[in-house]
Amino acid sequence: MVVTIKHVAERAGVSAKTVSRVINGEAHVRPDKREAVMRVVRELDYRPNAFARSLSSSRSYLLGLLIDDPASGYAADVQLGALMRCRDKSYHMLIEPIERRDRDWAAALAGTLAMLRLDGAMLTPPLCDDGAVLKVIEDAGLPYVRIAPGGDEDRSGFVRMDDAAAAAEMTRHLIALGHRQIGFIAGDPAHNASAKRYAGFRDAMAEAGLAVDPALVMEGDFSVRSGLALGEALLGRADRPSAVFASNDDMALGVLMIAAKLRLEVPADVAIAGFDDAPTSRAAWPPITTIVQPKAAMAAAAVDILTDPRYRRQPQDPTFRRLLEYRLEIRGSTDPKAFAEA
Amino acid sequence: MVVTIKHVAERAGVSAKTVSRVINGEAHVRPDKREAVMRVVRELDYRPNAFARSLSSSRSYLLGLLIDDPASGYAADVQLGALMRCRDKSYHMLIEPIERRDRDWAAALAGTLAMLRLDGAMLTPPLCDDGAVLKVIEDAGLPYVRIAPGGDEDRSGFVRMDDAAAAAEMTRHLIALGHRQIGFIAGDPAHNASAKRYAGFRDAMAEAGLAVDPALVMEGDFSVRSGLALGEALLGRADRPSAVFASNDDMALGVLMIAAKLRLEVPADVAIAGFDDAPTSRAAWPPITTIVQPKAAMAAAAVDILTDPRYRRQPQDPTFRRLLEYRLEIRGSTDPKAFAEA
DNA sequence: CTGAAAGCGCTTACAG
DNA sequence: CTGAAAGCGCTTACAG
Numbered sequence: 122m123v124v125t126i127k128h129v130a131e132r133a134g135v136s137a138k139t140v141s142r143v144i145n146g147e148a149h150v151r152p153d154k155r156e157a158v159m160r161v162v163r164e165l166d167y168r169p170n171a172f173a174r175s176l177s178s179s180r181s182y183l184l185g186l187l188i189d190d191p192a193s194g195y196a197a198d199v200q201l202g203a204l205m206r207c208r209d210k211s212y213h214m215l216i217e218p219i220e221r222r223d224r225d226w227a228a229a230l231a232g233t234l235a236m237l238r239l240d241g242a243m244l245t246p247p248l249c250d251d252g253a254v255l256k257v258i259e260d261a262g263l264p265y266v267r268i269a270p271g272g273d274e275d276r277s278g279f280v281r282m283d284d285a286a287a288a289a290e291m292t293r294h295l296i297a298l299g300h301r302q303i304g305f306i307a308g309d310p311a312h313n314a315s316a317k318r319y320a321g322f323r324d325a326m327a328e329a330g331l332a333v334d335p336a337l338v339m340e341g342d343f344s345v346r347s348g349l350a351l352g353e354a355l356l357g358r359a360d361r362p363s364a365v366f367a368s369n370d371d372m373a374l375g376v377l378m379i380a381a382k383l384r385l386e387v388p389a390d391v392a393i394a395g396f397d398d399a400p401t402s403r404a405a406w407p408p409i410t411t412i413v414q415p416k417a418a419m420a421a422a423a424v425d426i427l428t429d430p431r432y433r434r435q436p437q438d439p440t441f442r443r444l445l446e447y448r449l450e451i452r453g454s455t456d457p458k459a460f461a462e463a
Numbered sequence: 464m465v466v467t468i469k470h471v472a473e474r475a476g477v478s479a480k481t482v483s484r485v486i487n488g489e490a491h492v493r494p495d496k497r498e499a500v501m502r503v504v505r506e507l508d509y510r511p512n513a514f515a516r517s518l519s520s521s522r523s524y525l526l527g528l529l530i531d532d533p534a535s536g537y538a539a540d541v542q543l544g545a546l547m548r549c550r551d552k553s554y555h556m557l558i559e560p561i562e563r564r565d566r567d568w569a570a571a572l573a574g575t576l577a578m579l580r581l582d583g584a585m586l587t588p589p590l591c592d593d594g595a596v597l598k599v600i601e602d603a604g605l606p607y608v609r610i611a612p613g614g615d616e617d618r619s620g621f622v623r624m625d626d627a628a629a630a631a632e633m634t635r636h637l638i639a640l641g642h643r644q645i646g647f648i649a650g651d652p653a654h655n656a657s658a659k660r661y662a663g664f665r666d667a668m669a670e671a672g673l674a675v676d677p678a679l680v681m682e683g684d685f686s687v688r689s690g691l692a693l694g695e696a697l698l699g700r701a702d703r704p705s706a707v708f709a710s711n712d713d714m715a716l717g718v719l720m721i722a723a724k725l726r727l728e729v730p731a732d733v734a735i736a737g738f739d740d741a742p743t744s745r746a747a748w749p750p751i752t753t754i755v756q757p758k759a760a761m762a763a764a765a766v767d768i769l770t771d772p773r774y775r776r777q778p779q780d781p782t783f784r785r786l787l788e789y790r791l792e793i794r795g796s797t798d799p800k801a802f803a804e805a
Numbered sequence: 806c807t808g809a810a811a812g813c814g815c816t817t818a819c820a821g
Numbered sequence: 822c823t824g825a826a827a828g829c830g831c832t833t834a835c836a837g
Contacts, residue, residue, distance in 0.1 A: 168577035173814035235510035405745035515830035
């Protein structure tokens, strides 16, 4: 037999409504009644039926993580952070893939959102920078928070870090090591972060009075493959740069592989820097110096925003636009000392 | 205004029950009525409320993926495979972390299962080999399928591959390359797969008439750290083996790092093999020869089993015990030719 | 083949 | 501070 609110009410000698009040932590219940209810709840091991609650109220205690490419390393950290915070708040997390390659992805998404009454949705790049996706969610009346969006900052709450500042800090690290000729591999131009990272690089170079050689600036697409191709283009030059800053770790990894192939010592012959702290950046040899994004913390903050009742009413409140700190992680691919220690 | 079954019934000139029949694909509806209903469903863009359906029926169309360490690469492939198959079948997937470090994890899990009426649960190692976890799920009356379980094959449906056969095939690959002195690093003894992989290694060595030198067999714990430590122990020997077979890619990666540190050429000085096809195995330099587990396919098969109505009635049916094919993926860490081509 | 009634287990709105 | 009634939107069990 499944224990329902009626059983609890009967045994505690109160109405179902009072049990409901206690369960949901509402005020206006006399302490003795509250305790009686709580005792019976424990005795009977009562668990409110999530579906009944969702049907009669407007809340589902269900948050959706909308994903594009679930296999990406990015998603794993974000997911873990969101999941743990959900658990702490008694929410559950649903993962919903959005297949933008399907012709009718928008209708499918709208249908899913209509059937499942999520309390909120979280989106990561590149989905969170896709206006068409955002529109479907907005049309469904679903509150959402973007994690690491590229722009459009007035559109919804978000949690992000300062990509330009981070790229500048990485650039200053390379300059401090004595590098003057620094190659740069930009990311996929469809990602807003790409432009920001490049801007940070340019700013730091200018700040140090160094010229950016246009021949040493390449445009990749965040894939290892593009890192391989552009790494070969950069390191194959007669006047190859002494350092390469790739806009993400996958591309940095491609450059690292090319260096190995060309029998160049890293970091002695060429220093290589990445961005993201992808799992592969640690696994590479030497491990790749990178920018650690607080991905789990960003996701946890997204959950906090979505579960804040004020977010529905005042989505424009600055507390729902959060900027978290990044960290420069120096590893063996740029630092000879780190290399020797490993 | 949200469209409900009543609106559809009224407009189609039938009862709500008939709409329900059409929506759920039941038989016994006259074709003309069925079509009338379907037309109205399209016109009104009707989406049945998932919570109402779950409350009144015994089905939730919700499958749970129970996870231990969501950050592991293993989980990402499994998750993607399960997610896509769920989507194809109009199921949704909930991710539930189980925190076995918490004192009351069992009560928390039982509570979650009581509130959410999942239609089924999927478990991966090491959770699926934890009898206490399985007991909580069984007590909740929830059907579950284990993905890559280590043993206890009569307990529930499962999908797995043949670890011993795969390890034997890897060993034969190394032998075929001319290796005679092969070091072996076993996995965490708590995982049943560890013993199976070791058995496969031994069998293939015996089959080739080669002796297994006990001094070259080490016990690790599946971590990069243990690969580093045991790799150093193996490769630091005067009579170091010409090949090392680590029971997973993370440990193989550790060995690879040690080889780089010792300035040993891979695979010329030492060949290194792993197991799992972890993302890092491809990212390493040289890329690591490994066994590709059909993780996504295993997860998809788990969804198929859970959504098969017969599984509830005849869980012992052999169709719910599936063995999928693995694949030996030869890469540069063992094959000089693959190394040259990369 | 079809439908009216009852019920799933909660919460909302209202009354006191 | 508390409760009786109605309702959320479906499906089940029953009747015809």
